[in-house]
Amino acid sequence: MSIQTINQNKDLKGLSLIAAHSHISGLGLDDNLQPREQSSQGMVGQFRARKAAGVILKMVENGSIAGRAVLIAGPPSTGKTAIAMGLSQSLGKDVPFTAIAGSEIFSLELSKTEALTQAFRKSIGVKIKEETELIEGEVVEIQIDRSITGGHKQGKLTIKTTDMETIYELGNKMIDGLTSEKVLAGDVISIDKSSGKITKLGRSFTRSRDYDAMGPDTKFVQCPEGELQTRKTVVHTVSLHEIDVINSRSQGFLALFSGDTGEIRSEVRDQINTKVAEWKEEGKAEIVPGVLFIDEVHMLDIESFSFINRALEDEFAPIVIMATNRGVTKTRGTNYKSPHGLPLDLLDRSIIIQTSSYNEEEIKQIISIRAQEEEVDLHPDALNLLTKIGQETSLRYASNLISVSNQLALKRRSDVVELEDINRSYILFLDSARSVAYLQEFSDQYIDDTGNVNIGGHTSKVEAAPAATASNGDAMDTSA
8 A cells, every 4th residue: 555645834824813822832841841930931830730741741752652641630720721732832843733622522523433533643643754856056047938829938947056057948837836936046946856846945145245135034045065966865744644534535635625534444544554554664754642632621421531541552642631620520421420520440541730720929920921912011000900800700801801901991092901991891791700699699580490580570481392393294203
């Protein structure tokens, strides 16, 4: 079986949305895996949990951990997802990191086990090494001749190294490639002989005085030495899931972009596993165990937990990091309760990282970081009030008031959020505790679980919807 792979470009330069954890750029650890005292890389507090995550990070980087389960457990708003995101940022782009929510597998048009299998295989990277012939040199001159009708194009490319200079004949494909890359005389380029792909490496130092050709992002490189044609080992990193999709159907690689992968047959995966294992033995490929992060893991059911238990023992298994804010609660799909809503056999397999509530100073630092991320200027008194609100309600509620208060400040034409803006936001938007208190006080004005509601001083009962009927007018049997 020959396996096809595709090298995806995952650059998202145009994406600049501010999310809940967009300020996180790492775990904030020093070289000795010690958490820095001051806020670092967006991380504040949770020193013991961050140190534990740092140990996991080093084990993942060394490839000495796979098929293990880690559970991050703690109350709401204690930075569980932030630690996972920090771990993701610290791993870098070569180590696969897949994040899903526990409830996500129930909303896909796939079986639960297929959805989990795809998530597992997205978290396993394969570094495929191949030798390729490259032409590398500095462009001396590009001549392009177009026909009068504009259809056929031909040209010549003069390219040199420090030792030699050669002229190549150009066809339509190469001319289009040079045009799309905006290659000019003086650029140092690389051409893949097998695919014809052109890569601009930078601008030659000899052209550094050509001010007209320089931009703010211009990169200068030395003119290559020696032969024009060289053999290099190129490494492509793809996930097992990407290989599965490409080889599952003739137009498989298109499904990578549309997301419509469908069910992938186990036979295909078995063949791919065998081939990848062969490549590993021959030194052509290297397995990179990544991380699968399952947030709100208590939303999974007993069947999913059983599948994870089995999948962790597989030869190609990532490290699974789970997060939950539940205490002793019922395991979904069963009638018994267990710690964190996880069955005891999976809990016994997991190493547990505990998070704890933030103190006043840490809440203040986090709110200050969030304000900077959202480009909001907070008055010191407003920051102190938000810190107090975060202590008495929740950190998430206090963080949400930042952007709301900024809108109120802009309405009164102020660039600084003052105390009055925080007060107005606090009055306009309820936190969960005040909302519950309001519901309890005016419970008779809401429909209760028996269908009773007080309307205009009279208690009425909401009737249940009539049973659905079949097309022939007979009532459908819903006893099943």
